[in-house]
Amino acid sequence: MxxxxxxxxxxxxxxAIRAALQDAGIDWVPLFRTAGIDPDCLxxxxxxxxLSQTTRLWAAVVAATGDEAFGLRVARHVxxxxxxxxxxTTLVSDSLRDAMQRMSRYGRVVTDxxxxxxxxxxGHCWLRLGHVPVEPPPAWQAVDAFxxxxxxxxxxxxxxxxxxxxxxxxxxxxxxxxxFEQMFRCPVSFGVGHTRIIYTRELAERxxxxxNPALRAVNEALLxxxxxxxxxxxxxxxxxxxxxxxLPGNACSQQAVADALHVSQRSLQRKLADRGTxxxxxxxxxxxxxxxxxxxxxxxxxxxxxxxVGFSDxxxxxxxxxxxxxxxxxxAPGRDPAD
Numbered sequence: 001m002x003x004x005x006x007x008x009x010x011x012x013x014x015x016a017i018r019a020a021l022q023d024a025g026i027d028w029v030p031l032f033r034t035a036g037i038d039p040d041c042l043x044x045x046x047x048x049x050x051l052s053q054t055t056r057l058w059a060a061v062v063a064a065t066g067d068e069a070f071g072l073r074v075a076r077h078v079x080x081x082x083x084x085x086x087x088x089t090t091l092v093s094d095s096l097r098d099a100m101q102r103m104s105r106y107g108r109v110v111t112d113x114x115x116x117x118x119x120x121x122x123g124h125c126w127l128r129l130g131h132v133p134v135e136p137p138p139a140w141q142a143v144d145a146f147x148x149x150x151x152x153x154x155x156x157x158x159x160x161x162x163x164x165x166x167x168x169x170x171x172x173x174x175x176x177x178x179x180f181e182q183m184f185r186c187p188v189s190f191g192v193g194h195t196r197i198i199y200t201r202e203l204a205e206r207x208x209x210x211x212n213p214a215l216r217a218v219n220e221a222l223l224x225x226x227x228x229x230x231x232x233x234x235x236x237x238x239x240x241x242x243x244x245x246x247l248p249g250n251a252c253s254q255q256a257v258a259d260a261l262h263v264s265q266r267s268l269q270r271k272l273a274d275r276g277t278x279x280x281x282x283x284x285x286x287x288x289x290x291x292x293x294x295x296x297x298x299x300x301x302x303x304x305x306x307x308x309v310g311f312s313d314x315x316x317x318x319x320x321x322x323x324x325x326x327x328x329x330x331x332a333p334g335r336d337p338a339d
Contacts, residue, residue: 004052004134007237009111011047012082013054013142017061018042019077024065031060045084051113051138058139069179071144078149083110085226089219092212096154096162097204100127103150106223112237113138114146119196124165125204129195132237133289140171143195144180150197151184157208168196193297235261235271236282243286247310254279283310288324291317295332302329 014037021028032039035057041047062068080087086106093099100118104127107116115130129146131138147167155162163185173190174180180188184197242260246252257279258268272278287309294305306317321329 004050004055004113004136007051007112007132007134008048009051009054009113010083010109011041011044011049012084013111014049014057015042016074016077016082016145017057020070020074021061021065023077024073026064031057031064034060051111051134052136054142055136055139058141062139062141068141068174069144069176071139071141072148072179072183074141074145075148075152078145078152085219085222086110089216089223090153091156092210092216092219093157093208094211094213095205095208096157096199097125097201099153099157100125100150100204102220103127103153106227109223109226113142115241116146120201123201124198125201126196126198129197132240133286143169143171147195147197148183154199157210158203158206162203164197164199166198168192168194168198170195193299235268236275236277239268239272239279239282240286243283244290247283247287247290248308250310250312252283252310287320291321291324291329292332295329305329 014032018028018032021031029039036053037049037057041049058071061070067073078087080091086103086109089106090099090102093102097120104116104118107114113131113134115132117128117130119126119128127150129143129150131143147169151164151167154164166187166189167180167184169180169188169190170193171190177188177190238261239257242257243252246256246260254265254268258265261268263271269279272282291305291309294300294308295302300308302317303314306312306314309317311317311320318329321327321332325332
């Protein structure tokens with residue numbers, strides 16, 4: 001599993017946390033030093049901070065404030081300059097649907113940890129907020145803040161009365177769920193295995209008067225350059241993302257992953273070797289982590305989990321899972337052995 005020391009986020013996240021602490025009248029400097037974050041780095045607009053440090057910072061903030069929903073407060077301090085060109089290009093999108101797609105495409109410029117996935121069906125559009133498999137995982141408050149930023153951005157684009165149809169959170173039920181309901185102004189559910197902000201398609205496709213294709217093109221050129229730079233530096237994460245997408249139905253091969261990353265097989269092998277790993281190791285690690293996640297969620301049968309992680313049948317998956325863990329999938333943590 002990837003270490004949180006190897007994943008970074010823009011320092012602007014930490015600046016927003018600082019602003020929220022100042023607004024609450026709390027001395028922020030000791031909390032930053034406890035997390036290992038040099039306060040001087042906040043002056044650099046391009047600085048990046050290891051995820052391990054921002055996760056420790058969230059923990060220190062919650063301990064100091066006693067507010068496990070502090071991420072919602074932090075979202076109020078994100079402005080048009082916080083995330084550089086991403087904020088600008090989002091605010092001049094053609095529609096909310098268009099803005100959500102851009103958030104999904106360029107989210108990695110802000111943080112290597114987040115995986116923002118746009119989705120839609122006949123009546124709805126949504127943004128799913130996930131993260132790469134990493135230890136320790138991002139704080140729940142960071143995900144809360146992302147979700148709240150999404151909703152605040154939608155209100156800035158469409159109007160202050162714009163609200164999602166519903167909000168779904170992977171996090172456990174908070175001590176004060178009413179705070180989330182007040183923020184999102186829609187039905188909110190917790191512990192559902194994923195985090196999604198869902199809008200009606202009619203609202204999401206409404207043409208926006210603030211659309212500006214010329215300004216958007218300029219900022220997207222900057223974002224494309226930034227994204228290419230991030231992806232060059234993070235071949236392991238991008239390869240694992242591609243593996244995760246290709247595993248269902250046993251569609252994952254080294255050639256398919258290389259094609260998804262627009263590199264040759266030989267280049268992929270060399271780049272992974274430079275990072276001390278191999279394609280086979282990445283597939284094995286990704287399979288196990290996805291299997292654990294699906295099994296713990298309890299929404300899929302073992303046969304379905306086997307399909308989702310790229311095995312041809314349940315028996316092959318069971319043998320592999322026993323090799324990884326020493327026990328059968330039916331005895332995975334959080335699993336009902338009767339399933």
